[in-house]
Amino acid sequence: MGQTITQKILARHAGRDRVAPGDNIWVDVDTLMTHDxxxxxxxxxxxxxxxxxxxVWDPDKLVILPDHYIFTEDPHARRNIEILRAFAAEHDLKHYFDVGTSRYKGVCHVALAEEGFNRPGTVLFGTDSHSCTSGAFGMFSTGVGNTDAALIMGTGKIWVKVPETMRFVFEGTLPPWLMAKDLILSVIGDIGFEGGTYRALEFDGEAVFDLSMEERMTLTNMAIEAGGKNGIIAADQKTEDYVRARTDMPYELVASDQDARYIFEKVYDVSTMEPVVAKPHRPDNRATVSEVAGTKLDRAYIGSCTGGKYEDFLAAANVLEGERVQVDTFVVPASTEVSKQLREKTLNGKTLWQVFLDAGCKMxxxxxxxxxxxxxxxxxxxHGTEVVISTTNRNFPGRMGSKQSAVYLASPLTVAASAIHGVITDPRAVLA
Amino acid sequence: MKDRIEGKAYVLGDSIDTDQIIPAAHLVYSMTEPDERRMYGRYACSGVPNDQAGLPEGGKPMTDPEAWTSEYTVVIAGSNFGCGSSREHAPFALQVAGIEAVVATSYARIFYRNAVDGGFVVPFESRERLVEEIRTGDDIIIDVPAGTLTHVASGTTHLLNPLGDVADILRAGNVFEYARQAGFIK
Structure with missing residues (x-):
């Protein structure tokens, strides 16, 4: 019986030839990430x-990326940055990306990729549930709490229960109105938001490997929204090109065996899929955009680790260019690198930043x-009863602040199309 | 981990995520400084929508707005308890409020692991759904070695799933004590 990519990576980090789902093992950690x-x-x-x-067990393997509560006057939040700063100085951490300096990066999951910390075959733990994002690089990555992170910080080791793997194969060619967000919201809608609990979600198929690294990250980012332990995509040439451009550190290509055992498999033909949303208040509360089209909105939001990458904004800008938003539309780049690209890259002679400004977005x-x-x-x-359409990854009650607000999750294309009409709008209506 | 956990039940529904257990705005407080730490008890479960807070009637906050700790000891919930973010502040907030155990039909993975590894609350799985059977404020007795939950008012006893491998960590107190006892760390 073969092994999945997740089993193989975990086995290698436990010093074993093979592991089976359900095994409790201690693994050596390559990267530990934490934030403010x-x-x-x-x-x-x-x-x-x-x-x-x-x-710290290995200061070069600890990455600290403050990103959550940065642009706030909250005194406790500011104090927490001071704690990180002091700790980084005390331990001479070269991978601390301090607020208020040119080293500041922004959202940890995006910065981990940009700065070359995501490397195929490695094991990463982060004190954030969306640490599963890094799995887009053919590596094992998952979120842990503070206690587990502290154990890793002191020892470089942690216990892991080897997960079963669910395999999702996307075949066909992605139509221009669909994005990775539509694919993952469809998966979560199909298996439910605890359908992947304790399991690895492996994404495969030509449509996945046609995706850019940023779009692949959108898939793995939301594995946790189905309860998954990790999301993973085997590395290919695109992965290697991305990684080699950012780090000289070694990596290892790992792939699932042909006869690996999967607890669940589902094949999608992306050419027949539709744009979807997750309705309030659960990420698995899926509907097609056409089913909810016309729903009145108060706000649109484009940002986060899953929906605030350069290509997310490029997709949105293509819809917003030459248009005006009809509802408050907030644009929040995930990282300073994304922000820089928005100010440099152009669409029809205007920077993307200017496209958003001209459309009336708040930056x-x-x-x-x-x-x-x-x-x-x-x-x-x-702060109130706002109805929001957002490119983010969670819509539980109160997630965006107010318990009374209601959040629809959607792709950047769908959010942009909805912003210019003030109601939920199918991107096919504006891309045509 | 105690052998016997008893007190009043606080009943919640399904898919109580960690933003409901401790809203993100409160994650800024120190988890060690006493003046800040107690805020986690005050705001435990403050993100649960009012009509879902303390079933079946709702409208019952876990902790009174002016109090630091809760009058309840055991949370009774449905499926996928603790889904969402990895914040360890969630099981910690329940502990600071005075909650000793959660009894749910299923858990999200990271919450479960945090509850165990940090030794904050004991996460029991009930074999049957108890949300409709037990009312907020009812007296509950959990017999840990026997693996049972008794609803005092009705006299009924329900089986809990065995804790399995994590029982060793819970008995040790937290993952550090467990790892020391097992010889993984000094």
Missing amino acids: VCGPPTIGIFKREFGEDAK GHASCGACLGGPVDTFGRT
Whole structure:
């Protein structure tokens, strides 16, 4: 019996030839990532358990990317940045990306890719549930809490239960009105938001390998929204090209065996799929855009680790160019690199940044922004009964701030098309 | 982990995500400084929509707005409890509020792991759905070695799934103590 890519990577990091789903193993960690929300308590637990003067197991493998509560006056949030800064200085961490400096990056999952920390065959843990995003690079990555992160910080090891794998094969050619967000919202709608609990979600098929790295990250990012432990896509030439352009660190190409065992398999023909949304208040509450078209909106939001990458904005800009938004539309680049590209790259002679400004969008600074609500002064946060269409990844009650607001999740194309009409709008209506 | 957990039940529905258990705006507080730490008890489950807070009637906050801890000891919930973000602040907030155990039909993976590895609350799985059977405020007794939950008012006893491998971590107190006892760390 063969093994899946997830099994193989975990086995290699446990010093074994093979592992089986259900095995509890201790693995060696290649990269530990934390941020401003979970970093300070992780540091607190690390010091409590290993001592005030304890050393990080390998300072070069610890990446700290403050990104959540950056552009806020909240004194506690600012204090938490100070804790990260002091810890980075104390341990001489070269991978600390400080706020208020040219090193500041923005959303951790996007920055991990941009800065070359995502490498095929490696194992990454992050104190954020969307750490599964990195699986787009043919690696094992998952989210953990502060306690587990502190254990890794001190030892470089953590216990893992080897997951079963579900395989999703996307065949055919993606039509221009569909994006990776439509594919993953369809998967979550099909299997339910606990359909992947404790499992690896492996994405395969020609339509997946036709996607750019950024779009692949949208797929793996939302594995957690089906309860998944990790999302994963085997590395190919595109992956290698992306990684080689950003790091000299070694990596290893790993693929599932032909006779690997999957607990579930589903094949999609992308040429027949439709644009979809997740209706309030669950990411698996899927409907086709045509089913909810005409729903009145108060706000649109384009941003986050899943919907705030360069190509997300390029897609939205193609719809917004020459148009005016009819509802408040917030644009929040995931990273400073994305922000830079929006100011440099052009569409019909205008920078993308200018396209958004001319369409009447409100432009924010690179960060997690209002994806998770956050402090009351967060840009784009809801405070009342707003109905929002958003490129983000969660729509639980209160996720974007107010418990009374209602969030529809959709692709950047669908969000942009809806923004210019003030009601949920099928992107096919504006791309035609 | 105690052998016997008893107190009042606080009943919630399905898919209670970590934003409902502790809204993101509150994640800024220190988890160790006493003046800030207690805020997690005050705001535990404050993100649950009012009509869903304390079933069946709703409208019952886990912790009174002026209080620091809750009058409830055991959370009773449906499926996929703790889904969403990986914030360890969620099981921590329940613990600070005074919750000792959660009894749900299923859990999201990271919440379950955080509850166990940090030793915050004991996450039991019930074999049957108890959300419609138990009312917020009812007295509950959990016999941990026997793996049973008794609803005092009706006298009925329900089976809980065995804790399995994680029982060792819960008995040790947290993953650090477990790893020391097992010889993985010093």
